[in-house]
Amino acid sequence: MDTLIEAAQQTQQTVQKKTRMSGAEAMVRCLIEEGVDLMFGYPGGAIMPVYDELYKFQNQLEHILVRHEEGATHAAQGYARASGKVGVCIATSGPGATNLVTGIADAMIDSTPMVCITGQVPKHLLGTDAFQEVDVISVTIPVTKWSYQITEASEIPSVMAKAFYVARSGRPGPVVIDITKNAQFEELDFEYEKCHKISSYVARPAIEMEQVEAAADLINSAKRPYILFGQGVILAEAEAELKELVEKAGIPAAWTIMGLSAMPTNHPLNVGMLGMHGNYGPNVMTNECDVLIAIGMRFDDRVTGNLAKYAKQAKVIHFEIDPSEIDKNVPTELAVLGDCKEALQAILPLIKENSHVEWLNRFRECDKEEYEKVIKGETNPRDGELRMGEVIRELNDLTDGDAIVVTDVGQHQMIACRYAHFNKTRSNITSGGLGTMGFCLPAAIGAKMGAPDRTVVAVIGDGGFQMTIEELGVILQSGVNVKILILNNSFLGMVRQWQQLFFDKRYASTEMVNPDFQLIAQAYSIACKRVEERSDLAASLKEMLEHDGSFLLEVVVGKENNVFPMVPSGAGVAEIRLE
Amino acid sequence: MKTTYTISIFTDDRVGMLHRVTSCFTRRKVNIESLTTSVSEVEGIHRYTILVEMELESEVKKLANALEKQVEVHKVFYHTEDDIVYQEIALYKVPTEAIVQGDAEHIMRAHHARILTVEPTFTVFEKTGHRAETQALFEALEPYGILEFVRSGRVAIMKPTRRLSEYMEELALAAAN
Incomplete structure (x- = not known):
């Protein structure tokens, strides 16, 4: 009976909701229906009717004018990653649309929810090489989860609902x-x-209890269990469940850079970072554990190194929502398919309280060695040029791990991910899978808009900064408060490091003659400072953080410093080099 | 050592779907040996039959998983030759004069071929069968001078007897979770 009444009410509501309007207005109303109140974009001919509606709806839906469409995608990504909501960007046809491609590919490989709207030439001109016509659907098929070309206004509501x-x-x-x-x-x-x-799409595979029980047995009987967690934990909002599992079973847990901040840095069972520039223990112990429990991560090659030398001794349990990830890179003993929050909730009652002190101590032994050989010198150098690691350590001391740290790609990214402290989830925003230089500045702008109450620090290299430097215009126009921390070594540092180690120091096209970043900041009315001396570092970082508004702090660091440890390309994780 | 796999893909029927399907092959640099699309027994569901030659079954499985991950792909199967019943169709256009002078009847009988049309200048033969069979007829007709030849992609029926509609009901249930 209730159902009948509800159905009748729903029908009534539907009738009331039907309104005659233009397709452009419908697009904007769809966004509002989906809870979108902020989007990033750049107008142009083929999307002008929608922009005209955005003008009318500006009180409900804010539009941030970026300076290049790529900036819109990264800003939308930063917004999505900080807020957990869908990031939205909009561009015109042709070059507007093709400029989105890098950010779309980045969002694809890093599983970031994003809806990109592109204008297109009128239907009767499709396929005629009309002005600013590009077949954007074909261009983006390999890098989108889904795409659709709307050619009739009546399609708009159902297509937009499906898109979100x-x-x-x-x-x-x-x-x-x-x-x-x-x-x-x-x-x-x-x-x-x-x-x-x-009907053709299974968003959340149902958890199979048989698999959960088998996984629990394996975990309970393990002598040297080891958890690797990735961004799946953050996307499923399973941070609390992960912590409970780690604590209840007493299992050391390491993170991929996409999983960073899902567990507080100072948690006693958080053993650090995996992968090519990860921590020593987490890499070496991968080949010592007996049960490897992967949660919401995908065994990226930067994490595994040479697969033939990866965790061959271990039984692998994979908690994963995407069936195509199972056995893709690392063969599993068993897979628990589904949303990892649901899966962890299902397994927690079956997990026995346990601790693995001796096993955990082996990680800590590795930590000591890494500290002596790498970390001490990187984060607390007594003399010589400034190092990236000490900048991040000073930043930690000032933020207490409460800031959102957005990074670009390269040495500074690895250093920031290795050394930044985090207390809260969704605090590390970086281009993990695609490694997109230029990601940081627009992503930081988006992150601040997605989490306005938090301090957002954009840690950028001098190379990546110049790839999307134009987005300083967004800071100027919107007044968004982003702390820009340029670690300037006047080199494309990571490529230079590889040239040093593997190409006999032939520094092909990696040294940079940079502009005066101070003058650039001033041109955009952004407060700024340049630090070259160790003695000025802490006070300058404090000034940056305390400044009311955006601030650009350029720290001149050693030109030829390297990031260690390092798993050389093609080597196994246990062959990680400390120097 | 490469094995022939027949991949059967069931998708929604809409513009651009073929591109999405083939991009899964392209990015893995897997060559498509033959491709046939048609309707299936379920209304609105399109069927792709794609032939590939691959070395490792594990790689075929990954390809199938990547295909099945596409939002509008309902179901993907892959089979080796033993698990399917399959055919290809080939058409051969040869000069009528040459055929009349030669031993056309014998060739046709030997190959179980059919004549589709006889025109003053050319004759079109049709042969349905496996690749080796249509190829054998090609070779038999070659001395007569083949004016034109075309062979379809494979169509294949899977031997396991579950209905597609049953899979789709399961999928719909899982999608509602």
Whole structure:
């Protein structure tokens, strides 16, 4: 009976909701229906009708004008990663759309929920090489979770509902919606119904209890269990469940850089970072554990090194929402398919309280060695040039691990991920899978807008900064408060490091003659400072953090410092080099 | 040593789907030996039959998983030759004069081929069968001068007897979770 009444009410509501309007207005109303209140974009001919509606709806839906469409995608990514909401960006057809591709690929490989709207030439001009016509659907197919070209206004509500559902559900990812100009002008009877399922698409595989029980048995009987966690924990909001598992079973846990901040840095069972520039213990112990428990991570090659030498002795349990990740890189003993929050909730009652003190101590022994050989000199050098690691240590002392740290790609990224402290989840935002230089500045702008109450520090190299330097214009125009920390070594440092180690110091095209970043900051009315002396570092970082508004702090660091430890390309994780 | 796998993909029927399907092959640099698309027994569901030659079954499985991950792909199967019943169709256009002078009847009988049309200048033969069989007829007709030849992609029926609709019901249930 209740159901009948509800159905009747729903029908009534639907009837009331039907309104005649243009496709362009419908697009904007769809965004509002999906809870979007902020988007990033750049206007142009083929998307102008939608922009006209954005003008009308500006009180409900803020639009941030970026300076290059790539900036819109990274800002949307930063926004999504900091807030947990879907990032939205919008661009015109042709070059506007193709400029989005890097950010879309980045969001794809890092599972970031994003909806990109691109204008398109009118339907009757499709395929005619019309002005600013690019087949953006074909261009983006390999780097989108889903895409659709709207050519009739009537398609808009259902397609947009599906777009948001696909972007945010399951393993999140980017969706491209290309809309022809005629569909923006045409009228439709608008009604909106959110999408909750698609018959061909399993967003959250049901947890199989048999697998959960088998996993629990394996974990309970393990002598040297070891947890590797990735961004899946953050995406599923399973941080509390992860912590409970780690503590209850007393298992050392290490993170991928996409999983960083899902567990506080100072947790006694947090043993550090995996991978090529990760910590010593987490890499070496991968080949010593008896049960390897991977949670929401995908065994990226930067994590595993040479697969033929990876955890061959271990039984691998893989908690994963995406079936195509199972056995993709590392063969599993058993897989628990599904949302990792649900899976961890299911397994927790079956886990016996335990501790593995001796096993944990082996990680700590490694830590001591790494501290003596690498960390001490990197974070507390007595003399010589400034080092990236000490900048991050000073930053930790001032932020107490409460800031969101956004990084670009390269040496500074590895150093920041290795040494930054985090107390809260969703605090590390970086381009992990794609390694997109230029990611940081726009992503930091988006992150601050997605988490306005938090301090956002953009740690950037001098190379990556110049790739999207134009987004300083967004800071100027919007007044968003981002702390820009440039670690300037006047080199493309990571490539130079490889040239030093593997190409006999032939520094091909890696040394940079940089502009005066102080003058650039001033041109954008951004407060700034340059630090060259150790004695000025702490006070300058404090000034940056305490400044009311954006601040650009350029720290001149050693030109030829290297990031260690390092698992050389092609080597196994146990062959990690400390120097 | 490469093995022939027949991949059967069931998808929604819409513009651009073929591109999405083939991009899964392209990015792994897997060559498509033949490709056929058609409707299936379930309304609105399109079927792709794609032939690949690959060395490791584990790689075929990864490819199938990547295909199945696409939002509008309902189900993917892959099979070796033993698990399917399959055919290809080939058409051969040869000069009528040459055929009349030669031993056309014998060739046709030997190969279980059919004549589709006889025109004053050319004749079109049709042969349905496995690759080796259509190839054998090609070789038999070659001395007569083949004016034109075309062979379809493989179509294949899977031997396991579960209905597609049953898989789809399961999938719909899982999608609603």
